[in-house]
Amino acid sequence: MTCQPLEASARPDGAGEAWSEVDLGTFFDVSLDLLVVRELDGTVVKASASWATLLGYRPDEIEGRGLLRLIHPEDVAATRHSIVEVETRRPGDPVLGQVNRYRHKQGHYITLEWRAQRHGDRIYAVARDVTDKVAAERDLIEAKAAAEAASHAKSDFLANMSHEIRTPLNGVIGIVDALSRTPLSPDQSEMVALIASSGVTLERLVSDILDVSKIEAGQLDLEARPFDLDEALAAPLDVMRLRAEDKGLDFVVRRAPDARGMFMGDSTRIRQVLGNLLSNAVKFTHEGAITVSIAVAEPQGGDARVMFTVEDTGVGFDSDHAARLFDRFNQADATITRRFGGTGLGLSICRSLVEMMGGRIAASSTPGAGSRFEVDIPLSRAASLADYDARERTTTLAGGGLDRPLRVLLAEDHPTNQRVVQLILGAHAAEVVIAEDGAQAVAAFAEDRFDVVLMDMQMPGMDGLTATREIRRLEAVRGSAPTPIVMLSANAMPEHRDQSREAGADIHVPKPITAATLLAGILAVTSQGCASEQTTA
Numbered sequence: 001m002t003c004q005p006l007e008a009s010a011r012p013d014g015a016g017e018a019w020s021e022v023d024l025g026t027f028f029d030v031s032l033d034l035l036v037v038r039e040l041d042g043t044v045v046k047a048s049a050s051w052a053t054l055l056g057y058r059p060d061e062i063e064g065r066g067l068l069r070l071i072h073p074e075d076v077a078a079t080r081h082s083i084v085e086v087e088t089r090r091p092g093d094p095v096l097g098q099v100n101r102y103r104h105k106q107g108h109y110i111t112l113e114w115r116a117q118r119h120g121d122r123i124y125a126v127a128r129d130v131t132d133k134v135a136a137e138r139d140l141i142e143a144k145a146a147a148e149a150a151s152h153a154k155s156d157f158l159a160n161m162s163h164e165i166r167t168p169l170n171g172v173i174g175i176v177d178a179l180s181r182t183p184l185s186p187d188q189s190e191m192v193a194l195i196a197s198s199g200v201t202l203e204r205l206v207s208d209i210l211d212v213s214k215i216e217a218g219q220l221d222l223e224a225r226p227f228d229l230d231e232a233l234a235a236p237l238d239v240m241r242l243r244a245e246d247k248g249l250d251f252v253v254r255r256a257p258d259a260r261g262m263f264m265g266d267s268t269r270i271r272q273v274l275g276n277l278l279s280n281a282v283k284f285t286h287e288g289a290i291t292v293s294i295a296v297a298e299p300q301g302g303d304a305r306v307m308f309t310v311e312d313t314g315v316g317f318d319s320d321h322a323a324r325l326f327d328r329f330n331q332a333d334a335t336i337t338r339r340f341g342g343t344g345l346g347l348s349i350c351r352s353l354v355e356m357m358g359g360r361i362a363a364s365s366t367p368g369a370g371s372r373f374e375v376d377i378p379l380s381r382a383a384s385l386a387d388y389d390a391r392e393r394t395t396t397l398a399g400g401g402l403d404r405p406l407r408v409l410l411a412e413d414h415p416t417n418q419r420v421v422q423l424i425l426g427a428h429a430a431e432v433v434i435a436e437d438g439a440q441a442v443a444a445f446a447e448d449r450f451d452v453v454l455m456d457m458q459m460p461g462m463d464g465l466t467a468t469r470e471i472r473r474l475e476a477v478r479g480s481a482p483t484p485i486v487m488l489s490a491n492a493m494p495e496h497r498d499q500s501r502e503a504g505a506d507i508h509v510p511k512p513i514t515a516a517t518l519l520a521g522i523l524a525v526t527s528q529g530c531a532s533e534q535t536t537a
Helices: 016-030 050-055 073-088 131-180 186-217 229-246 267-283 334-340 346-356 385-389 415-426 438-447 464-478 494-503 515-526
Strands: 034-039 044-047 098-103 109-119 122-129 225-228 250-255 262-265 289-297 304-312 360-366 370-381 407-411 431-435 452-456 485-489 507-510
Touching: 034 050, 073 098, 073 109, 073 122, 109 131, 131 186, 131 415, 186 346, 225 229, 225 267, 229 250, 229 267, 229 289, 229 515, 267 289, 267 304, 267 346, 267 370, 346 360, 346 370, 407 415, 407 438, 415 431, 415 515, 431 438, 438 452, 438 464, 452 464, 452 515, 464 485, 464 494, 485 494, 485 515, 494 507, 507 515
Parallel strands: 250 289, 407 431, 407 452, 452 485, 485 507
Antiparallel strands: 034 044, 034 122, 098 109, 109 122, 225 262, 262 370, 289 304, 304 370, 360 370
């Protein structure tokens, strides 16, 4: 049996038509939304009582007239377009609807959202008040714009502060590093070591604050470039080995035979994670050993996974503290900060970076016996091990087969930083020519030949980016091979590295520089077989 809808004329009491009219009238009287029926010429045939409630007009003030007179002047054109759309809409077409503003009888405007449908020669429409909804959406958009502007201002401020802090810090760390390589008495060596340690701590704090700000803003981007695993891990391993030995700790590195080669990924961030874990291990261990294990797992049909484990025999932590170990501004307990210092940002940054790379990081410990941190990161090989092993490597600063001292053009406006570079390279018999701004650097490059250019990014007058582009233009005019350019910058944000590469620099070395980071940067761009467009840390 098929149920049919009850038509008004089918009422058994014969009162169908009267019931329909009453029902329709009641519906127009009680509706909270605005109801309206109009002719195709715009004349309103019937309006609901809610017009009086919402806009102050009685139905008889609406009926017999058009509605365009009530619409905000700025919305008339869009409303006329919507009228045409409704009147010409074909069956099955989507109902687009429209939002416009209607003038209240008292003069202010109410925002309405309309839905309308044509039936025969009339238009049946319903509207509801969305004034508060539209205002809330507008406030949300404005708040979002204000938040984005504030975030941008914060990023600019952090970048500027990073530059202003790193510039003098570069002088301190660089000069102390050079001073430590000269003959010193035991007391002098101790004082120099204390200054160097304080400088490194301050530089680490600046970097951590910048990274946390970037992570919070979702603006920390990872690079995907070929890198040598040995070269990527060498710096943190070498630096932390020296720190461990200074404390009388054994430093053991266990490397699987196939844990080497070229991989695709962000070597800077991988180096940062390992360096942070090793730094903590050395800091929290007074006796015993630091053990680093490095391995690569290569499942069939999948990407390789680079794994490293850092173990120490330090103070350790219990299971309660392990739960919040990777939270920001958190350390094992309050006494840790007083005894060892630190901000509690390092492990939080490590976790964020590892997870951004698709990996995982885990920790386990026994209080008083030491800790173990495991990192597992998926990375694809950029070259086979056979190709990697066949590469010829150059390991001296002279590099590239030069039989003479390296000729270096240094573009740097800060006298202290000029002296830092001179002291570092002087020990390697390099010839350094100094230009105090970008324009002088371009002029010097046009008149002479250099093996490498060290370019400060931010200088008065012509900056390092502009000077780099000019040097590349000169090379194109000459038809000469590109000269390696190392960008030295106190601007350590990821976008600054990108700007360096876009301008034509081969590598970006953030300040403060040390002999190790500067020489590694120069070696990377002057050695045979080394890829360009790198970043040292």
